[in-house]
Amino acid sequence: MDSLGRAYKATIIGASGGIGGALADTLETDPNCAVLVRLSRKETGFDLGDEVTIQRAAAAIRDAHGDMDLVFDATGALEIDGIGPEKSLRAIDPAVMARQFAVNAIGPALILKHFTALMPRGRRAILATLSARVGSIGDNRLGGWISYRAAKAALNQIVKTASIEIARTHPQAIVVALHPGTVATSLTVPFRHGEATPPEEAARQLICVLDSLQVPSTGGFFAYDGQAIEW
Ligand SMILES: NC(=O)c1ccc[n+]([C@@H]2O[C@H](COP(=O)([O-])OP(=O)(O)OC[C@H]3O[C@@H](n4cnc5c(N)ncnc54)[C@H](OP(=O)(O)O)[C@@H]3O)[C@@H](O)[C@H]2O)c1
Numbered sequence: 001m002d003s004l005g006r007a008y009k010a011t012i013i014g015a016s017g018g019i020g021g022a023l024a025d026t027l028e029t030d031p032n033c034a035v036l037v038r039l040s041r042k043e044t045g046f047d048l049g050d051e052v053t054i055q056r057a058a059a060a061i062r063d064a065h066g067d068m069d070l071v072f073d074a075t076g077a078l079e080i081d082g083i084g085p086e087k088s089l090r091a092i093d094p095a096v097m098a099r100q101f102a103v104n105a106i107g108p109a110l111i112l113k114h115f116t117a118l119m120p121r122g123r124r125a126i127l128a129t130l131s132a133r134v135g136s137i138g139d140n141r142l143g144g145w146i147s148y149r150a151a152k153a154a155l156n157q158i159v160k161t162a163s164i165e166i167a168r169t170h171p172q173a174i175v176v177a178l179h180p181g182t183v184a185t186s187l188t189v190p191f192r193h194g195e196a197t198p199p200e201e202a203a204r205q206l207i208c209v210l211d212s213l214q215v216p217s218t219g220g221f222f223a224y225d226g227q228a229i230e231w
Pocket residue numbers: 013014015016017018019020040041042046047048049074075076077078103130131132133179180181182183184185186187188
């Protein structure tokens with residue numbers, strides 16, 4: 001990354017995932033990156049469903065490294081506990097829908113709650129989270145996947161609302177939701193029909209988008225090619 005200067009510090013949340021792992025590997029080889037922290041459920045016990053683990057992770061990073069120039073939340077799920085997205089209204093199950101919201105909206109909201117304290121106030125800082133284009137209400141042409149779509153739409157609202165509050169104390173902060181494109185990870189295996197971007201390329205594209213964003217873009221929703229996506 002170029003926009004965070006030399007010796008920036010970064011945390012990747014969901015580093016066990018396809019995109020999160022590629023992001024962490026890419027930043028690890030970046031000569032400008034001085035500190036890279038990888039958080040994941042498997043390796044560090046970071047669980048979106050357990051706020052204490054999120055709070056503890058943020059506190060441990062602050063103790064070990066101080067503030068973080070980049071926090072990238074690459075968590076999320078399309079299939080949860082073996083249950084994939086619904087194809088029709090008839091398939092709505094309240095418990096499944098609640099789990100979708102827990103992972104794709106409430107978990108990232110808790111990340112914003114606890115990780116904002118790690119953002120430096122007097123210089124550029126980025127907090128990015130992976131949303132999905134299917135969370136766009138304006139762009140919804142196909143229907144289906146109602147719980148995942150709705151949870152990502154909620155995430156977009158959470159990011160936008162948080163960005164307004166964070167801007168008051170962190171005037172140089174960039175808080176954004178990103179769509180990574182269709183990426184070849186375990187998340188897309190059951191649903192992929194055409195081409196998918198390799199995770200390494202998706203990671204490079206997302207880093208490039210973050211480098212290009214300026215303060216007026218905080219609170220926005222951007223695709224891997226830098227284009228803003230309608231809400
Ligand atoms: N791949 C795509 O084409 C695509 C397209 C649009 C949007 N996205 C979004 O991009 C994000 C990453 O997707 P991906 O393709 O990299 O998926 P992935 O390979 O399945 O990675 C998902 C990551 O989220 C973590 N996670 C899931 N539930 C969690 C929980 N309860 N607590 C803590 N961590 C949890 C996983 O941890 P574990 O390893 O512990 O399960 C993993 O690190 C998701 O938000 C997804 O919606 C992906």
